[in-house]
Amino acid sequence: MRRAFDEDLQELQNQMLELGSMVGEALARSVDALKRQDMQASREVIRNDMKINEKRFAIEADCLRLIATQQPMARDLRSIAAVLEIITDLERCADYAAGIAKITLMIGKEPFIKPLIDIPRMLEKDLSMLDRALKAFVDRDVDAARRIAAEDDDVDALYDQINNELLAFMLQDPRTVRQATRLLWVAHNLERFADRVTNICERVVFTVTGEMREMNIQEPEEEPQ
Template sequence: MVTRQSYDQELEALRQELLRMGNAVAMAIEDAVQSLAKQDVNLARKVIEGDDIIDKMEVDIEDKCMVLIARQQPLARDLRIISTGLKITTDLERIGDHAYDIANVTLRLAHQPLIKPLVDIPRMAGMAQKMLHNALEAYFKLDITLAEQVCLADDEVDNLYQQIFRELLTYMMEDPRTISQATQLIFVGRYLERIADHATNIAEWVIYLVTGQRLRKK
């Protein structure tokens, strides 16, 4: 029979694996946006190739969660720890997918001069990355206050996305030759907005882990 100490060690190992996955995803976002801003094809390909590693992390964590549930039949808080791990892993994997999507935009635009210097998109990426960092720190420290701050920050990202959308739409209306590239950049803004949404989801799962209550974003 597995002792409580051994079980707690397995739960802690699960938490550490989630944090490693979170760090890998955060690096993928950073590299993807940098690849776009610098039109760095090699960096974009690095992000694309790294997506398989992130996917494998998700599968490994899911397997460990299933084994813990099957072997231990956890109740109450222990079950919340495992189920929250499953949910957070899904959000991290989807964030990784969006980094992959941004890297693919880099490849599509690699041989085109940018219609404008990228300022707001890297700024938006920085905001989304900070949200992810804070959500993961909230998870590590079980910090509800920090998790709530992540949820509140999502509105700022949404507002910046709308600003980027309107600016790029103006470019498209003034010069139809910019439509193709501007559309791709709007996609990037949308990917970053979704990354922020997933960071918010993680923060909400932290609140659930600590309190047992689900906070739904309005």
């Protein structure tokens, strides 16, 4: 029963996955362009962000059409509501990729103050989390979603590491401040990306259980002694 509607839901999910892979690719390209200090490729990432925005609006329109014409209930309604949320998170993820590309343009061809080591690690972690979060949505796998959300701590730890390292550079040699600050923005974008993936994990839990719960509650940082 409701075969046409089931096919529509399947197609909606496929479109969302396609958006997800566009976003993952944008992030990978933005960091790759940074590593190679490739201005052309960075501009390409920024231009491509428009396509991602358009894709997001197209999926949103599909969601609204399905709600209006099919009057979805219960798990169907939750799936569509989740897709609406997830595409918003994905679109914001793409903005982080574009943000990194803009920072690369700012850094330009100026030699790096240090080799990029932890930033590519953050990228790998981000991409892996994104892939698996979307798979968890497809599989409606609550346990996987919870595990992936917990990995946000690893990304936060990498961010702290980069933060400390760049601070050390800046203290040692004030001439590094400008670039170090920019690299810190890059790391910040990568850190926020993982937060968005955590939101996707929350939507997996919501789709399956109907529970809305924050998964990544950040402890307020302790005051330095």
